[in-house]
Amino acid sequence: MAFVRYIYVKNNMTAEKLLESLNFAGNFTKFPKEVGAILPSSSFASLAMLQGIDWHNLKSIAEYGCGTGAFTRDIALRMHSQTKLIGIEINKNFYQKLKNEFDVSPDFQRVNLYHDSVENIGQICEKENIRYLDCVVSGLPWTFFSKELQTNILQKTLEVMHSESRFIAIAYLHGIITPASKHFIRLLRTYFKNVEFSKIVWRNVPPARVITCKNPKTFN
Numbered sequence: 208m209a210f211v212r213y214i215y216v217k218n219n220m221t222a223e224k225l226l227e228s229l230n231f232a233g234n235f236t237k238f239p240k241e242v243g244a245i246l247p248s249s250s251f252a253s254l255a256m257l258q259g260i261d262w263h264n265l266k267s268i269a270e271y272g273c274g275t276g277a278f279t280r281d282i283a284l285r286m287h288s289q290t291k292l293i294g295i296e297i298n299k300n301f302y303q304k305l306k307n308e309f310d311v312s313p314d315f316q317r318v319n320l321y322h323d324s325v326e327n328i329g330q331i332c333e334k335e336n337i338r339y340l341d342c343v344v345s346g347l348p349w350t351f352f353s354k355e356l357q358t359n360i361l362q363k364t365l366e367v368m369h370s371e372s373r374f375i376a377i378a379y380l381h382g383i384i385t386p387a388s389k390h391f392i393r394l395l396r397t398y399f400k401n402v403e404f405s406k407i408v409w410r411n412v413p414p415a416r417v418i419t420c421k422n423p424k425t426f427n
């Protein structure tokens with residue numbers, strides 16, 4: 208009986224994941240430059256993104272581009288009871304699905320989701336009564352963004368960071384030699400004293416590296 212139940216639960220989970228992946232791929236075909244990847248990030252990518260976070264001292268964290276929630280769920284489950292998570296997602300379908308799931312789950316009560324562009328991070332922080340974010344986790348497809356958009360988002364982000372804030376971004380391997388990617392890395396080196404790259408996470412589609420940026424140079 209336990210075995211049947213195990214198979215049932217396991218299959219259900221697989222079906223959910225499959226549906227999530229199909230939905231993600233469908234949105235990628237509609238909005239390729241915004242979504243930027245054909246599948247949601249893997250648990251391996253999520254682990255690489257979140258492993259360096261100082262959860263104990265984390266009061267406020269924002270996630271840029273939640274998608275179907277690959278990082279959002281892991282952040283929400285790992286953060287302590289006093290931490291607030293703001294998730295920002297521009298795609299209405301992703302936002303609505305995630306909101307429906309989070310609104311009914313007791314695990315995700317301290318997560319506030321916004322259907323908005325991360326360019327409005329300043330106003331969103333004001334609404335949330337947050338002066339500084341301790342950490343920003345970005346799933347955005349930076350290499351599909353114009354130089355102006357990259358600069359605008361990073362400058363707005365720096366306005367809500369303090370000297371110890373961290374910025375953690377996923378960077379897909381296929382984009383790494385493009386001019387947009389080189390521009391993004393140059394910007395990160397301009398705005399942060401410390402920019403580190405993880406090993407390649409091969410068990411992700413597409414393979415990716417994690418960029419961790421510390422010590423913002425211009426902060427409020």
Ligand SMILES: C[S@@+](CC[C@H](N)C(=O)[O-])C[C@H]1O[C@@H](n2cnc3c(N)ncnc32)[C@H](O)[C@@H]1O
Nearest residue numbers: 244247248272273274277296297298324325346
């Ligand atoms: C590569 S997907 C990553 C999704 C998810 N974090 C993951 O790892 O599976 C990028 C996400 O960023 C969102 N996005 C793109 N531009 C955005 C913007 N300006 N503001 C908020 N979200 C944005 C897309 O809609 C998409 O969900």
